[in-house]
Amino acid sequence: MLRLALKMLFGDSAKYLMLVAGLAVATFLMAQQTAVFCGLMSWTKSTLKNVPAPIWVVEDRVEQVNETNPLLDTDVARVRSVSSVAWASPLYSGIQRVRLESGSFKVIQLIGIDANTLAGAPAKMLGGDLMKLRLPHSVIIDDLGVQRLASKRGEKVGLNDVFEINDQEARVVGIADAVTSFTGGPYVWTTYERALQYVPAQRKMLQAVICAPREGVSLDQAIADIRRETGLKAFVNREASFEEFLGQMRGQPTTNFNVSTVWWYIKNTGIPISFGITVIVGLMVGIAVSCQTFYSFVLENMRHLGALKAMGTSNSTLCLMLITQAFTVGIIGYGIGLLGTAGFAFAALKNEQPPFYMPEFVPFAVLAVILGICTLAALMGIWRVSRLEPAMVFRS
Amino acid sequence: MSTPDDLKIAAKLRGIQKSFGDGESRIQVLKGIDLDVRSGDITMLVGPSGCGKTTLISIIAGTLAADEGQLTVFGQDLRRLSPAGTTRFRAKNIGFIFQAFHLIPTLTCVENVSVPLLIQGISHSKAEKKAKEVLEKVGLAERFHHRPSQLSGGQQQRVAIARALVHEPRLIICDEPTAALDAHNGHIVMELFEHVARGQDRAVLIVTHDNRIFHHANRIASMDDGRVIEVHDVDAAHPPPDHLSVHERL
Ligand SMILES: Nc1ncnc2c1ncn2[C@@H]1O[C@H](COP(=O)(O)OP(=O)(O)OP(=O)(O)O)[C@@H](O)[C@H]1O
Ligand SMILES: [Mg+2]
Numbered sequence: 001m002l003r004l005a006l007k008m009l010f011g012d013s014a015k016y017l018m019l020v021a022g023l024a025v026a027t028f029l030m031a032q033q034t035a036v037f038c039g040l041m042s043w044t045k046s047t048l049k050n051v052p053a054p055i056w057v058v059e060d061r062v063e064q065v066n067e068t069n070p071l072l073d074t075d076v077a078r079v080r081s082v083s084s085v086a087w088a089s090p091l092y093s094g095i096q097r098v099r100l101e102s103g104s105f106k107v108i109q110l111i112g113i114d115a116n117t118l119a120g121a122p123a124k125m126l127g128g129d130l131m132k133l134r135l136p137h138s139v140i141i142d143d144l145g146v147q148r149l150a151s152k153r154g155e156k157v158g159l160n161d162v163f164e165i166n167d168q169e170a171r172v173v174g175i176a177d178a179v180t181s182f183t184g185g186p187y188v189w190t191t192y193e194r195a196l197q198y199v200p201a202q203r204k205m206l207q208a209v210i211c212a213p214r215e216g217v218s219l220d221q222a223i224a225d226i227r228r229e230t231g232l233k234a235f236v237n238r239e240a241s242f243e244e245f246l247g248q249m250r251g252q253p254t255t256n257f258n259v260s261t262v263w264w265y266i267k268n269t270g271i272p273i274s275f276g277i278t279v280i281v282g283l284m285v286g287i288a289v290s291c292q293t294f295y296s297f298v299l300e301n302m303r304h305l306g307a308l309k310a311m312g313t314s315n316s317t318l319c320l321m322l323i324t325q326a327f328t329v330g331i332i333g334y335g336i337g338l339l340g341t342a343g344f345a346f347a348a349l350k351n352e353q354p355p356f357y358m359p360e361f362v363p364f365a366v367l368a369v370i371l372g373i374c375t376l377a378a379l380m381g382i383w384r385v386s387r388l389e390p391a392m393v394f395r396s
Numbered sequence: 397m398s399t400p401d402d403l404k405i406a407a408k409l410r411g412i413q414k415s416f417g418d419g420e421s422r423i424q425v426l427k428g429i430d431l432d433v434r435s436g437d438i439t440m441l442v443g444p445s446g447c448g449k450t451t452l453i454s455i456i457a458g459t460l461a462a463d464e465g466q467l468t469v470f471g472q473d474l475r476r477l478s479p480a481g482t483t484r485f486r487a488k489n490i491g492f493i494f495q496a497f498h499l500i501p502t503l504t505c506v507e508n509v510s511v512p513l514l515i516q517g518i519s520h521s522k523a524e525k526k527a528k529e530v531l532e533k534v535g536l537a538e539r540f541h542h543r544p545s546q547l548s549g550g551q552q553q554r555v556a557i558a559r560a561l562v563h564e565p566r567l568i569i570c571d572e573p574t575a576a577l578d579a580h581n582g583h584i585v586m587e588l589f590e591h592v593a594r595g596q597d598r599a600v601l602i603v604t605h606d607n608r609i610f611h612h613a614n615r616i617a618s619m620d621d622g623r624v625i626e627v628h629d630v631d632a633a634h635p636p637p638d639h640l641s642v643h644e645r646l
Pocket of ligand 2: 571
């Protein structure tokens, strides 16, 4: 009987396509928007990924890594003097403008690191030499900068090419692998001292002190010591887990800079709302189109379902037939929607634009929502069929 | 206790009453029906439009519950069965031919005909094999994989008949089975029913207005205004009337 149910479904190709299309669009909207949202959120903490230091010490009011609230220059030495700290280096991080040869301007994320230790340097070089960063006017750019900082579209910046940061020469000595910044601009590394020259003079420039604990001291122990001995705020820099975000939702404090940063954007910007609205629109489209189409499919088949009932099909078999039909379009629509999302992901990851990151739970959650919609649609049909009088089939 | 005579009776109705609606708009459609439908017979039910024929066969088929009276089908008191039990009983024992065919348009002839077997849980391959045999018998060997919309009205009717016979039910209930057919096809269909009823000792109950087929009947029950007013046994001594008394009054 279930085979017949599927034949009845596929036989009505207009409704079938409508159902699959509605569910595919809903799947795509929900999965793609969630992934772009998560991608955008992961971009907010790009600096933490690109400047790999286990501990970040920041000004007391700072909650997220893109916030600029400088420390005193002497704070580097104070952190260094904490007994559980192995090394500590100054860090400049800020958004600056680059003037290209063509005269146009581009926004970059400028990172200034300690010239002696090169702590905070890119973890992976794609070309050039990290050590040359100590030469005059040297910078390292990321792979996005290779395209973005070229004077003409389609050209590429190579080693030894020159551009200007606030009227001062910057010569490319290396190319690094990096994740895209929140602003979408490329990362440019230079030494801390040179960063101060590139940036218009301000009284305080030290954005953060990055440091690492001595051997045998845990990260949590080290940040507690820094806090106690210097009064400065210290965060650990490690991958954020889903549980940590759940902790934020419950209002638990966090010492993970990644969690604190992402949470700050969730709490203080309209980003979650605007994405949330699109996800809800997807859900609505799914519910409206699927339930409405499936219900009219059931209504149209009422005479046939009535005949089946009169001929002795049990109510439970009829329900099973409707559920099979609903879940079949659900799974197919979901598959197509996810395929579309994968295509989008492929393009996004290739261009590094727009942001895209899909945590593993997203496809499962979307599948659950889609199957929920199908269950709802099937239940509407079942409700209608259960009230069906089999005697009606004797009337034309 | 069932007597040997009872065994010959497919459906036994005593004092069946049925009303529709409530209060002011309540109308009594069946006003106490007594009728025996015998196995091995073709019984025809005739009467003016609106007299309650369709209502009566719905009750015999177990798709509608009577308000009053007793109904046994093959010795089974239908009022004692649960709704699910009634459904199962119907699936096994009763074949239907609806006035409006009710073939499923997205299924092929073979699939449509195999439905009653599939309902009983018989495997697809077996069901389709049996369906093809029966379709051959009604002269549709060339139309196995056509959709109902690709068939003429008469051919659709024969598919519906094949569907009613495929699971070899003991009682076959038809509403106007020959209305859509010309005289020739009507006779083919009726011969099929005669073959089924007499050859295999099954009961066939036919609602009809078609006096061209009256001579195929063993008994003709005339209804009027919710009552059976006359039962006419057709045999050599009592040929079927051209017009039935109730029709003259129309
Ligand atoms: N579900 C229902 N609700 C209300 N009234 C009904 C219902 N079913 C039948 N009736 C009424 O019962 C009466 C008998 O209907 P029925 O369909 O049994 O007549 P019939 O003898 O089959 O007529 P026809 O020859 O035109 O098919 C009609 O007056 C009809 O309006
Ligand atoms: Mg009728």
